[in-house]
Amino acid sequence: MKAGYYVGDYTYEVRDIPDREPEKDEVRIRVAWCGLCGTDIHKFQGKNGASIVVPPIILGHECSGIVESVGPEVDYFKPGDRVACDPSYGCGKCEWCQKGLPNFCKVRHGVAKGFAEYVYPPEKNVYHISDDLGLKEAAFAEPLSCVVHGLDLINIQSGKTVVMYGMGSIGSLMLQMIKYSGAGKIIVVERESEKRAIAKELGADLAVSDQEIEELSKYENFNYVVECIGLKQTMEQAIKVAGKNAKVLLFGLGDPEKPVEFNQFEAYTKELSIFTSYLNPFATERAVKILESGILDTDKIISAELNLEEIGSELKELNYSRKGKVMVYLSREN
Structure with a gap:
């Protein structure tokens, strides 16, 4: 073979x-x-x-x-x-x-x-x-099961505001799952205009650049921030823009030679919870059921x-x- x-x-x-x-x-x-x-x-x-x-x-x-x-x-x-x-x-x-x-x-x-x-x-x-x-x-089923496990960790509450970084393939799955979690408002951070348009089609309320999200963070308290890219700069910004009492999920696979740095005092004063997600324990059956339900658009x-x-x-x-x-x-x- x-x-x-x-x-x-x-x-x-x-x-x-x-x-x-x-x-x-x-x-x-x-x-x-x-x-x-x-x-x-x-x-x-x-x-x-x-x-x-x-x-x-x-x-x-x-x-x-x-x-x-x-x-x-x-x-x-x-x-x-x-x-x-x-x-x-x-x-x-x-x-x-x-x-x-x-x-x-x-x-x-x-x-x-x-x-x-x-x-x-x-x-x-x-x-x-x-x-x-x-x-x-x-x-x-496998990438979706990883998304399911990651979202289990942060347990998004209905009506809350979620910021998500990256409209690659995993981010496109993550966005749709966040939508069905009952989030009140979803903001996608994506540099490419074509991908920002797809984000709106898949359920985002706003799709903005990395410069724009920093401005928005001055006026809005983001309850959850999910990073699906894995770059040092986007992971650091995800922690920076997170609001008070927020949960940050660093979902993207980072480069071990480029460790993330952040202001620990600022994280302390905001009482941030920072999560990572490793693999997909006991989530595959649920992923299959979600795919069978037809609620996700995989063609896009x-x-x-x-x-x-x-x-x-x-x-x-x-x-x-x-x-x-x-x-x-x-x-x-x-």
């Missing part, structure tokens, strides 16, 4: 590797679609994603597909089932898994390398999807549909990733 590898030194290769039958509780899935994630780009650029990266590795983890075969210990899936995957494995036995925090599992690793024609996750990482949900949309988020070979150029040039979500098609079933 074909698989797309990051092999180190800004190099991506499509390789032919052996296919195999599933073992024990593995579910062999014929991948239909897989999203290109910002962490895939981080890995290609020689940085770590959610975990330390040691190439060569198969990229991709936001995948959906059709069950082709199952291992002898699988109970709830059969060939032909339409499914989405949670790519993050928790052993279930270590102290963090026992505490209900599998995102901190001592032996956690990825089990759905989606830039491949087949993946073999354990049964506990596989989720049925309804016949009404397209497989392309179902591939959004997709900027390109590419095959495995075309991803090599995209990782170098980021022509489409800057505009939205790049979807990688394998079997292209829907």
